[in-house]
Amino acid sequence: MSNAHPFRVLRAKRLWTVNGVIVGFVALLFTVFYVGANIDPAGHLHKLPVGLVSADEGSKVGGKQTDLGAQITQSIKKSSQGGDRIDWKLMDEEEMKEELGKGKLFGALVVPRDFTATVAALTGPGVAGKPVRPTLTVLTNQSAGSVGSSMARQATTTAAQSASAQVGEQLTAQAEAAQAQLPAAARLLLADPAVVQIEDGHPLDSHSGLGLSAFYYSLVLVVCGMLAANVISGQVDHALGYTHSDMGPLRVHNPLLRATRVQTLAISSTLMIVLSLLMGSLALAGAVGIMGMDASHLPLLWLFSVCTIAVVGIGGLGLLAVFGTPGMLFITIFYIAMAVPTSGATVPLQALPGFYRVLGEFEPLRQITGAVRSILYYDAQADAGLTRGWVMLGVGLAVAGLFGFGVTRFYDRKGLHRIPADEEPRPLLARA
Structure with missing residues (x-):
């Protein structure tokens, strides 16, 4: 164990350079997408x-x-x-x-x-x-x-x-x-x-957020999916013994249960699918039951909510499985930075620069918002955005599955295991 003072790491140029590039890139990217899309x-x-x-x-x-x-x-x-x-x-x-x-x-x-x-x-x-x-x-x-x-x-x-x-x-x-x-x-x-x-021309009920309740509810579903992916990924890694978990002053490290990357992703995806039932139910209960959001077709809205959280979460788990720690950055960029300005919720796609209009054609938040609008405002008419929303959820699930399981299977076949066979972490329960 080195006796050097921990603050010496602040002298490392790489620490400053890497973190500076990442946070600077994030700041610039969010500015370009949010301000650039809506400036004129x-x-x-x-x-x-x-x-x-x-x-x-x-x-x-x-x-x-x-x-x-x-x-x-x-x-x-x-x-x-x-x-x-x-x-x-x-x-x-x-x-x-x-x-x-x-x-x-x-x-x-x-x-x-x-x-x-x-x-x-x-x-x-x-x-x-x-x-x-x-x-x-x-x-x-x-x-x-x-x-x-x-x-x-x-x-x-x-x-x-x-x-x-x-x-x-x-x-x-x-x-x-x-x-x-x-x-x-x-x-x-x-x-x-x-x-x-x-x-x-098309009056809304008083608890419809002036036409924005569909967008904010859709944003809740996306955020639930992406944050759940981060939580579930970390908890599965801890349960399998690949990472430790800090709980207050205690650090817990479970015995290692070796799993391939594909198996790990399958376990995480199973948790996501089951827990999306809970999250979708609570999101609907909170929006309609507690906050009083005007809504009809509640069984359909519940089903779409659950499926949206599951698909977004599985997509996030795939990114985390493929890219590791940087995966959360890619999740944030794809589901938030690129999605919110192109959702058409406030500024319509017809009033965005051409680049952002193209993004809006496949960004998930726009498709989700369109489907939720159909359910909340347009009597769940299929051609009012509901069919497109379901189709894009299906496409998103297929792409997420092929990408996540395809790349992790490639890692496994190449022997790119998370912990080499000769490296066996020991159980740990100690004060941090």
């Missing part, structure tokens, strides 16, 4: 899906049968204003409500049935008293993401105001051509005749 959502906005609906039944304006609703929606659809930032989708009311109810639209602009008739009344010969202004309705969809819904609301409001101005120019020209004698109040309305009304 409006500047990176590309094809945000927004509905355009004209329910207008048309009416005679200036003696001609006119459908101003169709003119407005077609004009907005063809307009080059905003470039390709908004993906305007022409549809009917039923289709629009269905798409909002699946989170596939971030908002919509609706022209009502009596729009043309109300506009015609402003310039009609019988105008008297206070004129009734036509209405253009902007629908938001907070369940699809607060930032995306806000962007859609801004775009649709601007489009509605522009449409109102265009209709006003048309009305003014018609009134001047007909030399109509209109009341002063009606003349003031001609320049900007329509009222823009904002409504919630």
Whole structure:
């Protein structure tokens, strides 16, 4: 045993260099993913899906049968204003409500049935008293993401105001051509005749976190899986005698039970699968039973919660088995650093730089959040994200199994055992 003072290790350049590189890399990586992804959502906005609906039944304006609703929606659809930032989708009311109810639209602009008739009344010969202004309705969809819904609301409001101005120019020209004698109040309305009304297109219950409860619940499931992987991996190693365990002032080292790397991973995975039943149940009980989160389809939500924790945990165990101690760093990067900014929970994928959009296509948190949203907000509709979530869990489990067991089997075949045969740790129970 060396008599050198333990603080002498601070003189070792390698200690400073290795730790400095690792923590510096982590700090830079988290900054790039979190800040870089969200620094300019409006500047990176590309094809945000927004509905355009004209329910207008048309009416005679200036003696001609006119459908101003169709003119407005077609004009907005063809307009080059905003470039390709908004993906305007022409549809009917039923289709629009269905798409909002699946989170596939971030908002919509609706022209009502009596729009043309109300506009015609402003310039009609019988105008008297206070004129009734036509209405253009902007629908938001907070369940699809607060930032995306806000962007859609801004775009649709601007489009509605522009449409109102265009209709006003048309009305003014018609009134001047007909030399109509209109009341002063009606003349003031001609320049900007329509009222823009904002409504919630897919209302959520009060305990839905303004559309973020699905994301935070999904994040809980991912964190449970990754932290459980770290705990279970350490406890299995201790139980097999490969590592010691510090409990307060005591250090315990069990007798060595030699196991191949594949066997060790199999034991850990078995624990993860069984304990995911407990974690999923407690997560659901805590969110719904204790905190009062609005939720329906509870058996399905419980099943998905359990499967998510199990798959994330097995993936984490595979990384730990393959990479050892650095595995926890890779788990954190994959499941948190790269996943949270690309989950589409706050800022939609359509408002992220291209690199982050690509990550969002396979990062697990986005798929998990989409499935939980479907269960919580969209009546568990399969094409609202639930099917994709199940499929990606299956793919994730297959990849994790092939990677973890494939590489550990390779280690075993190459004789890369964790402890050489001639090195036998002795049982230890002593004060640290």
